[in-house]
Amino acid sequence: MIRAAADRFDVIERMITSLAQGDLFLETPVFNDDPELEAIVLGLQMLAEELIASRAQLDRRAHELERSNAELDVLSRGFIRLSELSNLLLSCNTSAEAFTVVADSAREMYGGLSGGVYLTGPSRDLVDAVATWGDLAVVASFPPEDCWALRRGHSHLARPSGPEPFCEHARPDGPRTSLCIPMLAQGEAIGVLHLVGRPDVAARVLTTSAQRLAVAAAEECALALANVRLREKLAVQSVRDPLTGLYNRRFAEESITREIARAQREGKPLAFVILDLDGFKSFNDEYGHDGGDIALRAASTLFVESIRTSDMASRLGGDEFLLLLPGSSVEAAIAKCDVIRARLRLQEVHHRGRVLPSITLSGGAAGFPDHGSNAEALLRAADAALYEAKRAGRDRVTAAAPTGPPSRDIEFSEKAPE
Numbered sequence: 001m002i003r004a005a006a007d008r009f010d011v012i013e014r015m016i017t018s019l020a021q022g023d024l025f026l027e028t029p030v031f032n033d034d035p036e037l038e039a040i041v042l043g044l045q046m047l048a049e050e051l052i053a054s055r056a057q058l059d060r061r062a063h064e065l066e067r068s069n070a071e072l073d074v075l076s077r078g079f080i081r082l083s084e085l086s087n088l089l090l091s092c093n094t095s096a097e098a099f100t101v102v103a104d105s106a107r108e109m110y111g112g113l114s115g116g117v118y119l120t121g122p123s124r125d126l127v128d129a130v131a132t133w134g135d136l137a138v139v140a141s142f143p144p145e146d147c148w149a150l151r152r153g154h155s156h157l158a159r160p161s162g163p164e165p166f167c168e169h170a171r172p173d174g175p176r177t178s179l180c181i182p183m184l185a186q187g188e189a190i191g192v193l194h195l196v197g198r199p200d201v202a203a204r205v206l207t208t209s210a211q212r213l214a215v216a217a218a219e220e221c222a223l224a225l226a227n228v229r230l231r232e233k234l235a236v237q238s239v240r241d242p243l244t245g246l247y248n249r250r251f252a253e254e255s256i257t258r259e260i261a262r263a264q265r266e267g268k269p270l271a272f273v274i275l276d277l278d279g280f281k282s283f284n285d286e287y288g289h290d291g292g293d294i295a296l297r298a299a300s301t302l303f304v305e306s307i308r309t310s311d312m313a314s315r316l317g318g319d320e321f322l323l324l325l326p327g328s329s330v331e332a333a334i335a336k337c338d339v340i341r342a343r344l345r346l347q348e349v350h351h352r353g354r355v356l357p358s359i360t361l362s363g364g365a366a367g368f369p370d371h372g373s374n375a376e377a378l379l380r381a382a383d384a385a386l387y388e389a390k391r392a393g394r395d396r397v398t399a400a401a402p403t404g405p406p407s408r409d410i411e412f413s414e415k416a417p418e
Helices: 002-020 035-091 095-109 148-152 199-205 208-239 249-266 280-306 330-346 375-391
Strands: 114-120 127-133 156-158 177-185 188-197 270-277 312-317 320-326 349-351 354-356 361-368 397-399
Touching: 002 035, 035 095, 035 208, 095 114, 095 127, 095 208, 127 188, 148 156, 148 177, 148 188, 177 199, 177 208, 188 199, 188 208, 208 249, 249 270, 249 312, 249 320, 249 361, 249 375, 270 280, 270 330, 270 375, 280 312, 280 320, 280 330, 280 349, 280 354, 320 330, 330 361, 330 397, 361 375, 375 397
Parallel strands: 361 397
Antiparallel strands: 114 127, 114 188, 156 177, 177 188, 270 320, 270 361, 312 320, 349 354
């Protein structure tokens, strides 16, 4: 009897020892003839079950904490990269540099995904890819209405098995996950950041934290690209004539000094031609400023089409223009201008449903070093030759006199006679 009771207590002791050692899956003895021992065993079973539930809860919390730490690590590294991206974009001088920086950063931040950065064009009827990456093909351009993110004004995530529809520009040819994020600058959508990948890769890379990071990156890129484009626009406006698109007078004066120094250094000729549209004041009076502006733009387009990329056409003011032709002799410059004159006479300019009369031009050509060694002397020589062309009957280009100063004192800004 005493031996049987000791055996029973040994069983209870082993259960308690197992619980103390963390072995929660107990072998449960049955003591039907001893209600007190049966109650002890039941209590130990309930304790084991509670410990099992607590352990499972701790494991879940540990897993969640591990996942949170991993996401925090991703966010931390992402914000570091975002800070680097911001600094790089602030240092970009051109849009092309900024596009390359954005593509490289996106490739690094979202490895395994393909995508592109798209910007809205001037007409706002197309969104064009300015940077792409990855092995999955993305479209080169699409209308803004084809992108849900641009239409809704916030990010749009589409999965193969999800309820969200795919954007028309991201229609997959296989299982794909697509994320589009509008790039907003000062409340205006200037483009979209598009990420696409296979579902297994996207599920691993596009976590909730990574999506928030992508939104922050898109905002940073939008502001930086808007600033770069604004700087480029201001830079163009500072050197371009707003009506004709040719270089303006200030840029021409700077270029003349630079090109003279280059010609002197390389021992090559340099030709200057000042051109003036004949009778333009009367033309402007008869057909109005709108007609005159159209004629100026048409002539300017012809100048650009007729010269080399190394040459320069600029508008000095009114209907007076300057051609700067590095490496050309005066004779070659006059021959080029004769071709321009012939094409200008045949050019049809339409305004308000009618064809405007043809326009002729006169010009004066001078060259370095034959007609001077500095900008002032060369421009005076070309301007004097322009006056000679006007006096001789217009519609011609005259070479400057080989020697001797002009017979009158001419300022660069003074206008030749009609």
